[in-house]
Amino acid sequence: MSAQDPVQDPESRWLSETYQPAVRQFTLRAVLVGMLIGGVMCLSNLYVFFKTGWSMGVTITAAILAFTLFQGLRALRLEGQSFSALENNVLTTVASGAGYMTGGGNMAAFGALLMVTQLRPDIAMMVLWFAAIAALGVFAAIPIKRQLINQEGLAFPTGTATAETIRTLHSQGGSGSRQSLALGLAALFAALLTWLRAAAPSWKPFAIPEKFTLPFQLAGKPLAEWTLSIKAEVVLLGAGGLMSWRTAWSVLLGGILTYAVMAPALLEQGAITAASYKAIVAWTVWPGAALLVASGLTSFVLDWKSIVRAVRGMTSIFGRKEAQSAIDAVECPAWWFPAGFLVLTPIVVWLMMMLFEIPMWAAFLAIPLSVLMGFVAARVTGETDVTPTKALGPVTQLIYGAATPGNMAGNIMSANVTGGVGLHAADLLTTLKTGWLLGGNPRAQFYGQLFGVIAGAAILVPAFNLLIPDPAVLGSEEWPAPSCIVWAGVSEAFSDGLGALSGSAKRAIVIGLLLGVALALLERFAPPKAKAFVPSPAGLGIAMVIPGSNAIAMFTGGAIAEILRRKWRAIADAFVVPVSSGLIAGESLMGVAVVVVDQIILK
Numbered sequence: 001m002s003a004q005d006p007v008q009d010p011e012s013r014w015l016s017e018t019y020q021p022a023v024r025q026f027t028l029r030a031v032l033v034g035m036l037i038g039g040v041m042c043l044s045n046l047y048v049f050f051k052t053g054w055s056m057g058v059t060i061t062a063a064i065l066a067f068t069l070f071q072g073l074r075a076l077r078l079e080g081q082s083f084s085a086l087e088n089n090v091l092t093t094v095a096s097g098a099g100y101m102t103g104g105g106n107m108a109a110f111g112a113l114l115m116v117t118q119l120r121p122d123i124a125m126m127v128l129w130f131a132a133i134a135a136l137g138v139f140a141a142i143p144i145k146r147q148l149i150n151q152e153g154l155a156f157p158t159g160t161a162t163a164e165t166i167r168t169l170h171s172q173g174g175s176g177s178r179q180s181l182a183l184g185l186a187a188l189f190a191a192l193l194t195w196l197r198a199a200a201p202s203w204k205p206f207a208i209p210e211k212f213t214l215p216f217q218l219a220g221k222p223l224a225e226w227t228l229s230i231k232a233e234v235v236l237l238g239a240g241g242l243m244s245w246r247t248a249w250s251v252l253l254g255g256i257l258t259y260a261v262m263a264p265a266l267l268e269q270g271a272i273t274a275a276s277y278k279a280i281v282a283w284t285v286w287p288g289a290a291l292l293v294a295s296g297l298t299s300f301v302l303d304w305k306s307i308v309r310a311v312r313g314m315t316s317i318f319g320r321k322e323a324q325s326a327i328d329a330v331e332c333p334a335w336w337f338p339a340g341f342l343v344l345t346p347i348v349v350w351l352m353m354m355l356f357e358i359p360m361w362a363a364f365l366a367i368p369l370s371v372l373m374g375f376v377a378a379r380v381t382g383e384t385d386v387t388p389t390k391a392l393g394p395v396t397q398l399i400y401g402a403a404t405p406g407n408m409a410g411n412i413m414s415a416n417v418t419g420g421v422g423l424h425a426a427d428l429l430t431t432l433k434t435g436w437l438l439g440g441n442p443r444a445q446f447y448g449q450l451f452g453v454i455a456g457a458a459i460l461v462p463a464f465n466l467l468i469p470d471p472a473v474l475g476s477e478e479w480p481a482p483s484c485i486v487w488a489g490v491s492e493a494f495s496d497g498l499g500a501l502s503g504s505a506k507r508a509i510v511i512g513l514l515l516g517v518a519l520a521l522l523e524r525f526a527p528p529k530a531k532a533f534v535p536s537p538a539g540l541g542i543a544m545v546i547p548g549s550n551a552i553a554m555f556t557g558g559a560i561a562e563i564l565r566r567k568w569r570a571i572a573d574a575f576v577v578p579v580s581s582g583l584i585a586g587e588s589l590m591g592v593a594v595v596v597v598d599q600i601i602l603k
Helices: 010-019 028-052 057-075 083-102 106-117 123-140 142-151 157-171 173-198 233-244 245-269 277-302 304-319 335-358 360-384 389-403 408-438 442-467 484-494 502-525 537-543 546-565 568-600
Strands: none
Touching: 010 028, 028 083, 028 106, 028 233, 028 442, 028 484, 028 546, 028 568, 057 083, 057 106, 057 157, 057 173, 057 408, 057 568, 083 106, 083 123, 083 408, 083 442, 106 123, 106 142, 106 408, 106 442, 106 484, 123 142, 123 335, 123 360, 123 408, 123 442, 142 335, 142 360, 142 408, 173 233, 233 546, 245 277, 245 484, 245 537, 245 546, 277 484, 277 502, 277 537, 304 360, 335 360, 335 389, 335 408, 360 389, 360 408, 389 408, 389 484, 408 442, 408 484, 442 568, 502 537, 546 568
């Protein structure tokens, strides 16, 4: 058979059997509504990120919201043409580009920057910074898309799940309508609860307390002083519902060990001065960060085959010249990759030099490093559905800690470059997997992702400044910002060393490192049945830098979702994601609205 025989060549088979060139895809309404939904989800993710340290998935929720919106408009006869599955695919690509602007180290880096330097750069410059980094990631995805998706057929599980969701929505209107209704009702409930809890007293008939204390004591102090209480924040329930069960129970385990075991012992020994969140987390951040970094790096190294394949794929991509084929008219041209980097590199280097005082040579070093990290992140995401930001960030911080000692701003924001490029390359490839399965046009999705990251950057920075006007609130019980705390701690360690830490904190770091390595090894090599009982290093590590009340609430959400999955699988498959997403969206958007009213209208 010839190399182009459809039976042998997956690209030719896709063109003949799956690709749908005649279907509407890149339309004005798909782009505009995608930017709108993505902007809303960017606000939602911003709120969730500073509460939990996680950025929630965008594509499935965006697909459900878009389907609901256009179904409603058509029912009201305000929209004539039906909304196609491939339009929804482009729309979710736009929305994902905007909604995930909080990930990839963007908000972790920005928050950490404010925490360690009190430096708040100009809004316009930071919008340009985040947009340029994200766009670099979009262009970095071009040369590896055909290898990872077309030829190797990597799973990209979230992309595959999104494709199935879009198929279901557009082929079974009743199922899609029920999911949409569930999401809407959950959002309304969460918004009302948040308004009653957080709005100014004159605006509501009665108030719901922020948290409910438990009538017990630990080491002679109320549980609330150890941050152990029941929070009236359903966003945490929603976040738990979207976690794996293993992560959810690991968060609770970590919360109990941190606040019910370690904290009282630390107070008794004089290692901390008070039973309060800030006092406790100032110590536990060190073992927590060590655990997260060690587990992330160990998992990264254990995926050495993926790393080798990524490097080999990169060299083969740049070394080969393929003959023109029919699919070349559909795929993004290879020359877009160097052209995009030629335009964007001077912008990123100039911003690194001007905003963060990074030497020119060190700024230029970040570009090839980010390309390598982007390729590796894309392959690891395709194979595992986990983008290794927790590993990519510390690796870069270590390199720049040695190259530019003492420059904490440069240390943090250089890691932002590699993490951001890696995330957005992986994000575009995830949505391109959805398009590959549905028969979408890759160029349409590439354009859509660029529109999305521009919209997300334009929303992200002003919203951050509005939500966090004073960086002193980061690391508080109201805004735990666990990822910011970890990035700031890693930066301080790599820039200034660990000499100022107490002996107990240094020992805790060693224990955290060893535990992180051990858990990562157990994740990989434990027998399948035993893996369910291995604590998640991400869950344990995050639990050390969020209040115990957050851990309790996130576990509760995860437990409810797991009970539904075990008892009523069909109901769980249909409604856990929409309801959890609705709780997150409703509370986070109302939370942002309350801040706007309090800080702008009432003042």
